[in-house]
Amino acid sequence: MAAVADLAQAATTLTGPSRRSFGFRRVASTVGQWLLSVVLVLLVWQLFLKAFNISTFVGKGPLDVWRYLTSSDAASQARSKLYHSSITTLRDAGLGLIAGSSAALLFAMLFNLRRSVEQTFMPIAMVLRSVPLVAMTPIIALVFGRGILGVTVISGIVTFFPTLVNVTLALRATPRASLDLFQAYGAGPLTTLRKVQFPTALPAVFASLRIAAPLALVGALLAEWLATGRGLGYLMLQSQTLGNYNMVWAATAFVTAYSLILYAIISGIENWVLARYADPNE
Numbered sequence: 001m002a003a004v005a006d007l008a009q010a011a012t013t014l015t016g017p018s019r020r021s022f023g024f025r026r027v028a029s030t031v032g033q034w035l036l037s038v039v040l041v042l043l044v045w046q047l048f049l050k051a052f053n054i055s056t057f058v059g060k061g062p063l064d065v066w067r068y069l070t071s072s073d074a075a076s077q078a079r080s081k082l083y084h085s086s087i088t089t090l091r092d093a094g095l096g097l098i099a100g101s102s103a104a105l106l107f108a109m110l111f112n113l114r115r116s117v118e119q120t121f122m123p124i125a126m127v128l129r130s131v132p133l134v135a136m137t138p139i140i141a142l143v144f145g146r147g148i149l150g151v152t153v154i155s156g157i158v159t160f161f162p163t164l165v166n167v168t169l170a171l172r173a174t175p176r177a178s179l180d181l182f183q184a185y186g187a188g189p190l191t192t193l194r195k196v197q198f199p200t201a202l203p204a205v206f207a208s209l210r211i212a213a214p215l216a217l218v219g220a221l222l223a224e225w226l227a228t229g230r231g232l233g234y235l236m237l238q239s240q241t242l243g244n245y246n247m248v249w250a251a252t253a254f255v256t257a258y259s260l261i262l263y264a265i266i267s268g269i270e271n272w273v274l275a276r277y278a279d280p281n282e
Contacts (some may be wrong), residue, residue, distance in 0.1 A: 034264040041256060060249040068246040078247060081235060082254055088231035090258060092220035093213075095148065096155020097262075101212055103156065104163035105205070112171045112197065113189055129161045133222060141227040151228060155219035159212035163205075170204030171197045206270035213262035217255060 042062050049059040060068070069075055069082075111118035137154055144150040174197045182192045224233030232251050239247035 031264075034260060034267075037260055037263075038257075041260070045253075058245050060246055062253075065246065065250045065253055069250055072246075078250065081247070082232075082250060085230070085232045085235045085251070086254055086258070089217070089220050089224065089233065089255075092148070092151040092223065092228075092231060093155055093216040093258075093262075095152040096219050097159050097209075097213055097216035099152050100156030100159030100216070101163050101209060104160045104208075105167060108164055108167035108171060109193060109198070111168050112193060118168070125161065125164065128157075133157060133219070134226070137222060137226045141223075146227045146229075151220060151223040154223040154227070155216045158215045158219035162215070163208040163212050166204050166208040166211075167201060170201035173204075174200045202273060203270075206266060206273070209266045210263050210270075213266055214259040217259055217262070221255065 046061050048054075049061055056064075069079055072078070107121070111122070133154065136157070140153050140157075141150050144153050171193070178196050178200070179192060182196055187195065220231065221233035221236075224231035225237055228234065232255060236248050236251045239245070239251065
């Protein structure tokens with residue numbers, strides 16, 4: 001088993017300077033892509049209002065939202081509402097992302113170790129995924145309550161399925177030569193999974209998390225609309241009912257910003273991790 005450990009370390013370790021240079025390039029690229037994404041979102045937002053000729057009473061552009069939050073009579077109150085609602089929504093989405101993604105990773109590894117488990121539970125998971133979450137939300141709220149647990153379940157369901165499918169396929173995509181080599185050194189299934197398959201699947205794991213993060217926000221908003229009566233989701237619903245479209249667009253802008261920030265954070269973590277394991281010449 002010492003030979004297996006040495007083999008894994010040699011296959012996944014870079015020299016210090018190369019690793020730092022590789023990590024810096026990836027982080028710089030991530031920051032640049034994030035800034036470009038912000039600019040594109042603002043541009044598409046404004047073009048959308050112009051292209052569909054939406055009334056200025058209903059449709060608020062980036063500058064309208066900026067003035068509403070900085071110089072209007074209700075600016076201080078609006079910022080306070082958005083701040084407190086954001087804390088609730090980010091907490092709900094974060095718990096759902098962690099719970100759903102962790103469960104998906106565990107099940108994906110279990111499926112890889114025991115194909116019989118996958119053949120039993122994957123069809124059930126796919127059937128559950130086909131049921132609209134809007135229809136399931138009232139039932140989930142009745143079973144788990146309208147508190148943190150219920151919201152975590154709703155948000156976690158949204159993130160669970162894409163992560164499960166992507167990671168399961170990635171674990172199976174490990175090169176056959178690597179698996180044969182570890183088998184030849186006497187490594188067991190669990191050691192092979194830990195030393196070879198999971199490191200190989202890391203790009204797919206992070207890609208799944210980047211997809212799951214905005215979905216977790218959507219799940220949290222849905223739970224707030226239909227179950228809890230708190231957070232940005234309920235604030236948007238309440239503001240629309242009262243005709244406060246400035247607040248609706250401001251809350252939408254906050255949700256979009258949080259999605260981009262979560263995406264960038266996960267990308268930054270991915271860059272740091274892959275800088276330790278990936279080939280800098282790739």
